[in-house]
Amino acid sequence: MKSTENKIIHPLENAGVPEDQRHLYCDASPRPYPALNKYVERFLNWARANSLWILGYGTGCGAIELRPLLTSRFDISQYGMNPRPTPRQSSVFIIGGYLSVKTLKRVIRSYEQMQNPKFVVGLGSCTVNGGMYWDSYNTVNRLDYYLPVDVYVAGCMPRPEAIIAGFEKLKSTIMAGQAEGANEYAERFDWYKSNQKKIIKDWDMPDYNW
Amino acid sequence: MDRSKFPEIVDGKSQYDLDSGRFVKIWNGPQHPGVTGNMALEVVISGDEVVDLKTHVGYLHRGFEKLMEQRLYIQNFPLVCRICVPEPDTNEYLYAAAVEELSGLEVPERAQWLRTLTLEMSRLASFIMWLGGQAGSFGMGTVGQWAVAVRDYVLDLFEAITGGRIYHMYITPGGVRDILPEGFDADLEDVLKKVEKFMHDAEIVLFHNAVFKKRTKGLGIITPDMIDPYGILGPNARAAGSTRDVRKDSPYAVYDKLEFNVIVGSDSDAYDRARCRFQEMQQSIELIRQIMEIMPRKGSFYNRPPNVLHWQIPPGETYVKAESTRGEYGYYVVSDGSNKPRRVYVKGPSYTHAVALFEQMAVGTNYADLPGLMVSLHTYPPEIER
Amino acid sequence: MNSLIKRLKMQFDVEEQTQRSNLSFINATALQLPALLTHLRDYEKYTQLIFLTAVDRIEDNQFQLTYMLADESSQNNIGVRVRIDRENAVMTSIAHLWHHARTYQQELREMFGIDFPGSPGVNDNFILEGWEEIPPMRRDFDTREYSEKTYFPRPGRSTTHPRTAMKAVDPDYPELPLMKGRVK
Numbered sequence: 001m002k003s004t005e006n007k008i009i010h011p012l013e014n015a016g017v018p019e020d021q022r023h024l025y026c027d028a029s030p031r032p033y034p035a036l037n038k039y040v041e042r043f044l045n046w047a048r049a050n051s052l053w054i055l056g057y058g059t060g061c062g063a064i065e066l067r068p069l070l071t072s073r074f075d076i077s078q079y080g081m082n083p084r085p086t087p088r089q090s091s092v093f094i095i096g097g098y099l100s101v102k103t104l105k106r107v108i109r110s111y112e113q114m115q116n117p118k119f120v121v122g123l124g125s126c127t128v129n130g131g132m133y134w135d136s137y138n139t140v141n142r143l144d145y146y147l148p149v150d151v152y153v154a155g156c157m158p159r160p161e162a163i164i165a166g167f168e169k170l171k172s173t174i175m176a177g178q179a180e181g182a183n184e185y186a187e188r189f190d191w192y193k194s195n196q197k198k199i200i201k202d203w204d205m206p207d208y209n210w
Numbered sequence: 211m212d213r214s215k216f217p218e219i220v221d222g223k224s225q226y227d228l229d230s231g232r233f234v235k236i237w238n239g240p241q242h243p244g245v246t247g248n249m250a251l252e253v254v255i256s257g258d259e260v261v262d263l264k265t266h267v268g269y270l271h272r273g274f275e276k277l278m279e280q281r282l283y284i285q286n287f288p289l290v291c292r293i294c295v296p297e298p299d300t301n302e303y304l305y306a307a308a309v310e311e312l313s314g315l316e317v318p319e320r321a322q323w324l325r326t327l328t329l330e331m332s333r334l335a336s337f338i339m340w341l342g343g344q345a346g347s348f349g350m351g352t353v354g355q356w357a358v359a360v361r362d363y364v365l366d367l368f369e370a371i372t373g374g375r376i377y378h379m380y381i382t383p384g385g386v387r388d389i390l391p392e393g394f395d396a397d398l399e400d401v402l403k404k405v406e407k408f409m410h411d412a413e414i415v416l417f418h419n420a421v422f423k424k425r426t427k428g429l430g431i432i433t434p435d436m437i438d439p440y441g442i443l444g445p446n447a448r449a450a451g452s453t454r455d456v457r458k459d460s461p462y463a464v465y466d467k468l469e470f471n472v473i474v475g476s477d478s479d480a481y482d483r484a485r486c487r488f489q490e491m492q493q494s495i496e497l498i499r500q501i502m503e504i505m506p507r508k509g510s511f512y513n514r515p516p517n518v519l520h521w522q523i524p525p526g527e528t529y530v531k532a533e534s535t536r537g538e539y540g541y542y543v544v545s546d547g548s549n550k551p552r553r554v555y556v557k558g559p560s561y562t563h564a565v566a567l568f569e570q571m572a573v574g575t576n577y578a579d580l581p582g583l584m585v586s587l588h589t590y591p592p593e594i595e596r
Numbered sequence: 597m598n599s600l601i602k603r604l605k606m607q608f609d610v611e612e613q614t615q616r617s618n619l620s621f622i623n624a625t626a627l628q629l630p631a632l633l634t635h636l637r638d639y640e641k642y643t644q645l646i647f648l649t650a651v652d653r654i655e656d657n658q659f660q661l662t663y664m665l666a667d668e669s670s671q672n673n674i675g676v677r678v679r680i681d682r683e684n685a686v687m688t689s690i691a692h693l694w695h696h697a698r699t700y701q702q703e704l705r706e707m708f709g710i711d712f713p714g715s716p717g718v719n720d721n722f723i724l725e726g727w728e729e730i731p732p733m734r735r736d737f738d739t740r741e742y743s744e745k746t747y748f749p750r751p752g753r754s755t756t757h758p759r760t761a762m763k764a765v766d767p768d769y770p771e772l773p774l775m776k777g778r779v780k
Contacts, residue, residue, distance in 0.1 A: 057241040058248055060270065061295045061592070064376060067339075068365075071358040087241070102725045103240070103248065103269040110241050129750035132289060135280065135740040136273045137732050138724070141747040157376055199746055202726030268723035276732060276739050311616075438643040441696040454670040460618055519758040528615050529646075529664055529673055538670070542662065544651050557647040557664075566696040595723045 029208055030186040033116060041177060048091070048117060049174040052167070055090035056083040057110060059103050062096025062123035065160055074160040079167060087113040092170075095147075097157070098126040098139040104146060105200050111147055112209045116182045119174070121166060122152045131156055145195045148181035217261055219573065226254065226261055233261055238580070240269050246343065246584055247591035249564070255577050263572040263580075265565050271595040278554040283309055283383070284518035286551065291377045293556055293596055296339050299332040300534040301541075301556070302381040307462065307530045308543040309383045313523045315515055321385035323505040326463040327498065328371065328380055329532070334405065334494040335364040336535040337487055340588050344484055345416050347581040348425055353412055360408040363401045370394060385512035395502060402495050409491060417488070426481035430571050430583045433478065440570070441562035444537020446587060449486045450478035456533040468500050480586035487535070487588070522549045536560055536588045558593025565594065597672055600640060608632050621662075621675040629678050630688050633663060636676075637693060641668045645693070648700040650708045654735040657682045659710060663690075680710070689715035707733040 035041045058066065069076050070083055084090040087110045099107060111118070122143045125131035130141035143149050150173060153166035173179045185192060197203055217226040226233050239250040250266040274293055278286045290305040291298035303325055310317060342357025365375045370391050372378040380387050416422050432442060432450045447454060455472040457465040473489045475482040515521055525547040531540040537559030544553040568587060575583055597620055601612045604622065611623045624632050636642040642665040651660040663676040680687055689712040691698045701712040702722045709731035712718050730737050762769040
């Protein structure tokens with residue numbers, strides 16, 4: 001995947017527009033945050049990995065397995081995870097399966113509102129390659145073309161144990177300092193935006209909703 | 211109360227002017243914990259009171275009906291259960307029944323009993339999930355925690371029969387995939403006892419709770435003359451005095467051999483709907499026990515259709531229906547004689563409840579009661595957009 | 597059910613086809629449809645509209661609309677079938693008969709491109725958002741081609757003909773001539 005593969009449609013909504021015609025929203029694109037001192041970063045990663053807060057947005061049928069996961073049977077709180085109602089407070093975005101174009105638009109908005117560092121878990125086969133809905137006209141096939149994905153959990157649908165295993169994998173990735181999704185999103189912002197704009201035909205929101 | 215400050219309501223629609231500054235428009239969802247499933251509500255409020263509401267659906271549209279036209283009849287069998295996540299068996303049954311009717315495939319007696327068993331079990335699981343949601347939407351998270359845990363025991367039973375927790379892919383055209391595993395009866399009885407204990411607790415904690423009573427009594431009243439013009443089905447209609455139940459009216463599978471009464475309410479508010487559903491849960495448990503008692507334990511459970519890869523179904527069209535937890539579920543299948551269906555239309559009961567009815571009912575309710583009202587209609591978005 | 601069909605035939609120009617003892621289909625013309633539905637609703641006690649949907653009969657260049665009604669006791673169903681022209685598809689709205697018919701008509705407008713003038717909010721988006729192609733449920737819309745063109749398919753998906761796959765595991769698998777409407 002190189003950023004030169006796809007033609008960039010246009011960078012930011014406000015770019016090149018005279019001062020008086022600009023939209024009222026901020027048009028700064030995201031910027032990557034370089035790693036700090038090695039030891040500080042290691043400590044921060046340890047802290048991040050042990051308090052993952054999940055955004056409570058059930059985007060697909062995978063959300064039904066999140067309920068047993070969050071409640072007493074599988075009890076995800078024992079791993080330091082917790083559902084949060086708003087993107088501003090959360091660090092993990094679980095894409096619960098297939099994404100229709102209409103949902104993808106909301107997902108992008110929610111994802112961009114989350115604060116760095118943020119992680120995306122793709123749940124179910126349909127986030128990997130479209131799964132059952134690979135030839136559907138309304139669901140995306142590859143999630144990683146629109147958002148940077150850290151961990152995929154395959155299956156239709158994945159059992160709660162599989163999701164826990166996925167989170168364990170995510171934790172070890174964060175500990176190792178390799179879960180750099182937010183920075184990747186900032187670095188390849190134009191590529192992600194051009195992919196997103198290719199399928200979201202009525203783009204009526206700011207390019208970057210932080 | 212002085213109603214002069216609220217807008218006039220004409221034909222169920224409020225006449226308001228957003229520019230006057232007295233009304234606030236709020237987008238509620240799709241990323242919102244108070245909305246069931248992935249749908250959005252566009253609410254206009256004045257103070258605490260909902261003045262206007264518009265439902266936005268389509269976030270879960272996967273184009274099932276188009277996909278089914280692209281696939282062979284047997285390839286659609288694992289696809290249909292994904293339309294309704296909490297209660298997939300109804301979809302599997304209906305698709306199988308429609309294909310069997312069009313192709314003239316007979317189903318063995320034992321398979322019909324096994325089908326009825328899984329249908330009732332999935333009804334029970336879906337009702338338990340609803341009970342947790344209804345309590346949670348009024349701030350009683352404890353019942354929600356219990357409910358999800360208890361539902362998991364039912365899912366374990368499904369796993370024992372079918373191998374899948376959520377999607378079972380069990381009821382296939384021609385019969386069912388497998389018979390019950392050994393020792394299943396004892397496990398089932400064990401789980402039913404747990405569910406009964408949970409229901410006993412929930413009855414005390416929820417239905418005798420003053421807060422729950424106060425907030426649900428008089429909330430979202432469906433009058434009997436609204437039932438037909440709004441297409442209200444299932445427990446929502448039965449709580450308003452209707453006696454329609456597909457299981458009784460046009461019995462499918464083996465429901466004509468089981469003894470049960472249609473549960474009818476009278477008050478038709480959210481509390482009464484909850485009561486009706488609660489009684490239907492008890493009825494489901496009873497039915498499962500009846501089935502286990504008189505179910506034949508011997509005989510074939512699957513009639514093999516002709517080579518499914520080349521299976522062509524004679525031209526024709528049919529409509530089959532079954533009672534899900536939310537009301538009448540229907541499949542309309544059109545065949546043109548080829549090996550792929552010409553058209554499959556899935557009629558989910560939430561279609562009418564969540565859009566036309568909810569938009570009308572929400573006007574005048576308290577904003578804080580909106581999630582509770584929504585859960586009390588037991589809507590489920592993927593049925594609407596499919 | 598039979599007596600109902602007889603009574604209907606006296607008043608309307610309809611053909612009927614019985615599928616089961618409690619399900620019949622009747623073919624009507626688009627012009628007499630509102631009168632027929634009103635008659636069924638008000639005099640024959642078919643008070644419930646279960647659904648309204650369309651079937652694309654592309655070979656006849658027509659759309660078939662199916663209005664499924666159920667009687668008061670919910671025991672009998674009757675499906676009213678109407679054929680309309682595929683080009684410039686327009687149909688009379690029945691939103692005044694049932695409130696929820698509006699949603700069905702909105703969906704048909706979006707998924708099939710059938711217009712229902714006068715139905716409230718019929719031109720609003722219902723399911724899709726920013727759709728620019730032909731309505732997706734039409735038979736001539738190829739969902740697979742659209743998906744491959746738009747959604748970056750992940751390489752590696754392969755399709756094997758069922759017979760080849762069966763041959764691999766079972767050398768005695770018969771060389772059946774493929775029937776009409778073959779598996780691609």
